[in-house]
Amino acid sequence: MNDSAEPGYDADQRTVPRSDLDAAWGDLFPFDPYPQQVDGVERAREVMGDGGYLLLEGACGTGKTLIALVAGLQAVRDGVGERVFAVTPVKQQLKQFVTEVRTLNAERDEPFAGLVLVGKRDLLPYARTDALPTDRGVHDAASDMRELTARLVSRESEMPLDVSPGALDGRINVCGADGCDRLSYSEARCPEHRGERDEEAPWYDPLRAEVLCRLVEDLPGERLETAGATAPYPAEPPHTRDVLVDADEADPLADESGRFDPFYARFFADEGWVGFDFTAGERHVLDAEAVARAAVGRGTCPHEAMAALMAEADVLIGNYNHAFDPKTRRLTREKAGVLDDGTLLVVDEAHMLEERVRDLLSETLSLHAIRTAHRDVALVREYLSGTGGAPGADPETHRRHARRTMSEFSGVDERDLRTAQSFLEWLAAAIDDEVSDYLREEYGDWQRAFREGSLPDDDHELPLRDPETVEVDRLTEAAGEEFPDDVWLRLRDVGRVAAAVHENDGQTDRTPVCDAVGTLLWRWGTAGHATYFREIELEYAEKAVEDTTLPDWASAYNAALSLYNCIPQDPLARTFDDLAGGVLMSATLEPFDVYRRVSGLDLLAEGSEDRDPRRVETASYGLAFPESNRASWVVDLPPFTYRERGPPVTDYDEMTPTRRAYASALVCLARGRGNVLLCLPSYREAEWAVEYLREHVSKPVLRDRSSDSAETDAMLSRFFQDDGIHRVLVTSARGTVTEGVDYRGHRLHCAAAVGVPYANTAAPRMRAVTNAYDRTFADGFETAVQVPAVRKARQAFGRVLRGHDETGVRVLLDRRYLPDAPRSVNGLLGEAERAEFTRVSPDMLDLGLAQFWDSNA
Structure with missing residues (x-):
């Protein structure tokens, strides 16, 4: 329920019938909402209506995605903004936004136009088919091809295309200067005899671009196929020698450097006309596959088509780069014109924002x-x-x-x-x-x-x-x-x-x-x-x-x-101030006062000489599931610090007393019922736990390590395998499988965070960050190190309960999570978590697990 909510709904009520909703947005919600969703939409809509930002912390099951989308789209209907732009750093969450928009559109006569923003690698046809030169990176190879294409279609190009004056229904002009027989395409004179170019005319010549595309279409060979569509162009990128007159003499480009992109040329031949709309996407939402399929089939550039459609979308869905990376913002702000005071921003997994934007600005x-x-x-x-x-x-x-x-x-x-x-x-x-x-x-x-x-x-x-x-x-x-x-x-x-x-x-x-x-x-x-x-x-x-x-x-x-x-506070504040307002949401935003400071939202709320104050408010919703379905414990163990735990040896006799205590607790948890997720403070400590557990636990013990996404996905597939065998997954709380991974249903029964997963405070970069926060916020260690670490732990144990009918155990192994412990971090937990997590002694852990599962058999 809403920890800070005003009264007005029954806390025990499961859902609110849509027929009972007296709200303008009632027709948008795809099903009967939960009370916290009603409250969340109203709060977000009110704050965005004033041009402000709502910080929304909601445990799993709150329905944060729907709250933000419905509130944002209703704000657009109210005239507050022109579009909703949702950004997330997690691919799975991006897919969730797509699913939710399609769900909203399912019963609508006038569906919302949705567009997923992706990078060139996912959209450029020759990149999708791995047909780019292999000696360079995809981005560089694609950029070179597009630059050469631009030279070929430029009004000032002196590269003679292999076409006769009478081609294209006689539309190609011959230079009108005396004694010159060069082709001038759509111009009266060739570049050599032309005066100053009309500044209102585009830099490209659509007729040259059309000729170039026709020449490529006539080339022999197999056609490019991707996204279920067949292009009118060859499967391999064409070369200038295929389209220029006397190419050996006129074209100084060697081998791969002479290859160009006909899809890019077609976009200019059509003068920016895309040739398809949002009906090409499932339920009016265009994802990368839909854009590629529609664009490739008619021979135009999917990436340019995406950019052209951005301003027409009601909902844009992308990653943090599109909103916060200074380089990528050129597409979303300058080229497409959608990062302005007509855009309502939804920031998903907002607890990651500070760290991710710091990297983007570096x-x-x-x-x-x-x-x-x-x-x-x-x-x-x-x-x-x-x-x-x-x-x-x-x-x-x-x-x-x-x-x-x-x-x-x-x-x-x-x-x-x-x-x-x-x-x-x-x-x-x-x-x-x-x-x-x-x-x-x-x-x-x-x-x-x-x-x-x-x-x-x-x-x-x-x-x-x-x-x-x-x-x-x-x-x-x-x-x-x-x-x-x-x-x-x-x-x-x-x-x-x-x-x-x-x-x-x-x-x-x-x-x-x-x-x-x-x-x-x-x-x-x-x-x-x-x-x-x-x-x-x-x-x-x-x-x-x-x-x-x-x-x-x-x-x-x-x-x-x-x-x-070291500190992205000011750039974040400027970005937020450029926009119409929005929602920043996560399961782990508290403490709100810290988050407001480090995200730049306090600067926004204060205003300045050249900036009016903006409204910034908070809302928090705890777990809406029955409390009897879960156990939440802090195991009273010594601090799992580098000094206390000693070297990661697996021989019990050689361990420090602290490491022995943790080894015993981990074995106890691993032997418990169901699938178990153990989150150590680092991958090095995770390696130690895997080695020790494999010697003392009969369950299969899986090791997550810093690896590529394919290896991680394969490991998760083994963990989720529904074959009647329960497993233990050991990872780092600072890794990837503790955030944005869906452990719904019976995929997970127990999640434990071991120690406080601090970043390496001895690293020069982290010391510089802490110093910068000290100077700006007075308590650099808390704001730069402690708060992010506790959020990592909260994300880890938050994996275990994802629905009303699920049961599970949430465990924190380290007495520093207790309120009365030296160097306690208890105050950095969420308010509901501080009330719910109880102390358990290590020797009672086994009994506690047995009693909980017996009562939830």
């Missing part, structure tokens, strides 16, 4: 990218001097293209290019020095250890300042001694200009990285040192290195600069 820059950017700038300088270019290329043409591009930019000259080139060379050497010094200090003769195979395959953090102070990092300080103070600021402009030179050069297919590198280095030099922590990431990656200009450690490690966001 950036890395590899040594490889720095060296490549150095080469980009060096080549531009060579072009400008008339000495650069590949064998057979005309240096004078390079020079002409480079100077023309440089003239289009003000404020960047050849001296800036020279400084940037020197700086990038210096930066690569500085990273080499930092890494070399660290490896010598850490391992001594590390080269010998590497040759002998005894070098640990560990990754490392190399902090560039004291994590517990706010000071300029060593690289920035050293750069100030070698270069002008504004060098970091200038790198962004230089990178942008150098990239434009390469992109406008007609003799090369080079894909420059200097723009992105310059922008990141600009951020490195301007971002606050209290908010961002600077370090070098060293990743163990054994490989053969033939480049003699690389550092000797490159055969064992990859190095990257890391600009790590």
Whole structure:
């Protein structure tokens, strides 16, 4: 029930008949709602109606997804916003949103238009069929193909397509300039004889794009098939030599670099017309498969189609990146125009928001990218001097293209290019020095250890300042001694200009990285040192290195600069303030005062000189299931800390007393009835528990480890297998199977969180985060470490009860969860949990389990 609810409904009533609802949203709800759902919808609707945000904590069975969707859609009907945008970091929850919208649409004459947002890998046809070049990443290969396609369909393109003037019903024009017989497509003159382009005309020529698509359609070979649709284009990406006149001479692109994307071209040929609508999706909800099927069948780009349909959707469903990643927001905000004051935001699994957004705001820059950017700038300088270019290329043409591009930019000259080139060379050497010094200090003769195979395959953090102070990092300080103070600021402009030179050069297919590198280095030099922590990431990656200009450690490690966001409070507040309001929901948001602070919502509520205060409220709903169906215990064991538990040995005689006590308790729980989930504070401790339990428990003991999703799914399938055999699953409370995994029905009978799953507070990055929170919120350890850890434990034991007819046991193993314990974290549990969890001594655990299951036989 609602722990803070106003009176007005019967707490024992199972559902409220829709016929009794006196609410505008009553026709939206697909079944008779529970009382907490009625209360939740009313609260959320009222808060969103005032342009505010509701923090909604609801235990499993509350129906948080339906509450948020119904309240948001009713707010749209009330004119508060234009659409609902639901974001979640968990794929299973994304599917749940899709299911719920389809359920809402099932009986509606005018269904809501729903659209699932996904990335290019899931939508680009040649990526879906694994037909992209294998020597590069999918994203880079796809981007290169799309860039080349854009060049082919550009109004300014000088690449002659292999088509006659009379093709396409005579619509193709021939240049009207005297003595010129070049094709000009939809223009009166070819690019060479054209005046300044009409600024109102699009950059692309739809007739060129149409010609390009027709040429590809006529190519022989099997057609591409995906999502149950057959495309009009070949299964392999076409090449420019297939569509250009005298391709060997006119097309300087080599092999794979000459491949382009006809689906992308068709989108421009149709001038952005998608050719299908939401009826192509099941119950008016377009997921990735539906978009791909509809788009591929008519030869247009599914990813562009998705972007074009975004503004027409009533409900958008995506992941956190679409709302909070500065890069992805360009699609959802700038291109599609849907992250604005017409959007009501629903944030699912909101307890993850702070950590996930911190990662989204952080950036890395590899040594490889720095060296490549150095080469980009060096080549531009060579072009400008008339000495650069590949064998057979005309240096004078390079020079002409480079100077023309440089003239289009003000404020960047050849001296800036020279400084940037020197700086990038210096930066690569500085990273080499930092890494070399660290490896010598850490391992001594590390080269010998590497040759002998005894070098640990560990990754490392190399902090560039004291994590517990706010000071300029060593690289920035050293750069100030070698270069002008504004060098970091200038790198962004230089990178942008150098990239434009390469992109406008007609003799090369080079894909420059200097723009992105310059922008990141600009951020490195301007971002606050209290908010961002600077370090070098060293990743163990054994490989053969033939480049003699690389550092000797490159055969064992990859190095990257890391600009790590410590506190995302301000960016979150700005994002929320851009929108019409919304709901942030999770089973574990309490303590609300802490969540309001770290999420930036307190800043929103306070307002500022340029921002009006926004309404921020909270609501909490406990388990709505019969209390007799569950046992909730804190086992009074010593703190499971690193110092107390000692090394993870499996010989009972060699264990510390604390580890022995936990080993006995784990065996007791594992031997209990049904499937058992044991959540240790780390994967290392989970490994210990697995080894020990396999020697002392007859049930199969499954080990979850940090792995890819396919391996995790296979492990869960074994755990859920309905074959009459009960199992034990051991994992880390900081892993993936304790959040967003559905243990409904009889999949789980007991869930236990072992210890308080703190992050590694000794790591430099975590120390920097704690320091930043100390400075902002006074109690950095509680807000940055303790609260997230307790939420992990709450998520873990929350897996066990998912419905009214389920029974189960929830256990916390560590006396720190008790209210009177030293270093107690009891106050960080939810209010209902503090009231319900009771103390159990270790020697009574076995008896307690037996009595509970006997009473629930």
